[in-house]
Amino acid sequence: MEPKPVIELDGIRRDFVVGEETVHALRGVSFTIHEGEFVTIMGTSGSGKSTLLNILGCLDTPTSGEYRLDGTPVRTMSKTQRAVLRNRKIGFVFQSYNLLAKTTAVENVELPLMYNSAVSARERRERAVTALQRVGLGDRLNHKSNQMSGGQMQRVAIARALVNDPAVILADEATGNLDTRTSFEILVLFQQLHAEGRTIIFVTHNPEIAQYSTRTITLSDGKLREDRINDNILDAAEKLASLPIEED
């Protein structure tokens, strides 16, 4: 049975008006992503990756073109419906982390669940702790965002994206600030999540990472340049095992 399409883009354009000029960040992008795919999006800096991901995450609306999520055109949804959608179905990892200042790791991770009244305070805490343990920060629960390294903040941001158990995970340079070893740890995690059936869209500059996904979409100057299914998916866990262990 053919897996059902989760994300359908049709002629997506996004223009930014900056003073007199108009920047065409996306110039008609169309593709479909099915349930259970692990897609990496590549492209040079400024090619429109983040812009695309923001649209996919319902944080931004396209200037024109149709975006259907689970078959429903996002354009027709109300602001509140989109908020609930982001809360229940989407996990978003920002390129710039976007953590709450002066707030502990565990509180940052709890945040999405704060806006879900079905989750009790206790369950919220438990799930946040579990998510932090999954990204290897089980010992940094009560560190504040300003007391953590870039890589640690990035992992908190990942944990926050996982905590609501989303169907679709959108990650913008989720390993951009991590050393090779931690990068692969995260990659192992993403492969696990993928194996659990989640749809993952992963923006990266690193062509090596693309080898661990099922499909790679390459953007160039706001247009889709290449869309390639990966026949030879590498196993991140294997690679991790082969890396030398550094003691710190």
Next chain:
Amino acid sequence: MNITNLFKIALKAIGANKMRSFLTMLGIIIGVSSVIIMLALGTGSKATIMQEIEDVDPGALMIIPGPEYEETGGNWLPEYSQTITQADYHSILDKSKYLKAVCPMVYSSGQFINGKNNHSGSVQGVNNEFLDINGLSISEGDMFTDAEVKGSAKVCIIGKTVVDKLFTNGADPIGTVIRINTMPVRVVGVLKSKGRTAFGQDQDDIVLMPYTTVMKRMTSQNYFDMIYVAATSKEMSQLAKQDVTEILRENHKLKEGDMQDFRVNSLEEATSMVDSVMNILTLLLSCIAGISLLVGGIGIMNIMYVSVTERTREIGLRMSVGARTVDIMSQFLIEAILISVTGGLIGVLIGAGISYIARFVMMHFTDYHILIAVEPWTVLLSFGICTITGVFFGWYPAKKAANLDPIDALRYE
């Protein structure tokens, strides 16, 4: 999102900016406490003034010599103070229909001497109806009799302060002959103590004598300084006033349009005037206090505005993880309300505290005994105002924040 979570978020935000939240609250605290203090002072002064005349017969009327000030054109002639005569007194006694008591009055002053002790003060010449009209009573001895009034007897009634000054050895004043200036006068009664008025006047520093005695032996006058009368009831006081006015006009042979050379003032008019003056004063004070509350409210708005602007990225983040417009609105509204209600509460406590301390200090360390009292409605009022202020001034910035698009908010610099 449930309300407890919103409260947690709002509390956390307040806690994260303690100083700023406190300064905002300070505006509200000052506003609310000044409203409370002003109202307590206003209603307290009114209650005090009212209490002072409470003992006086509510139907009391004062017949005073001389025309209304406006009628004189600012030209007060000596004869104006001599227009109330013995004849007027008798006409009132004979003809008036609505009076239950009539008391002629003359004023004098003198040196009161008992052995080595002396004290100077005023003497009021009255008849024995004076006590009833004024709500006074005798604690020891008796009021002088009608016969003593008729016979210009050398007797007097004295207040507690005079007793304390003249009888330092604790002797019984009743029956003692003291001297007023050079005249020997026998003390026949002591007035029950009334203490001081709110404005520090000693009501026990008083000497009463038959008016005949004062007129004949002290001031040598044949006119009265005032006739104090009481209508049969408070309701009858207007009628009694008209009646008395007609009697005196006839006596003075005044025609329509002639300048009236006496005045009749009723206690009721005086009280309602005091009442309305005090109400205006209280209102005025409250308005001033209200302005400071308004300034406090604008402070809240200003802080909320800054807070929203400063936290635009945070708002963007919250929206990106699923906060709805109403969640963001509620968060900021709750923040504003928490600040204003907490400020209001502290303001009420401080306002009430200062009011009662002021009352205590006045009672024990000064002669001014104003019955400052914080009434429940003033608390409710100022509390209500500051909650409304919180909602009102918190609403606009909250709305502004909630209407942003997540990505615009996130990109905000």
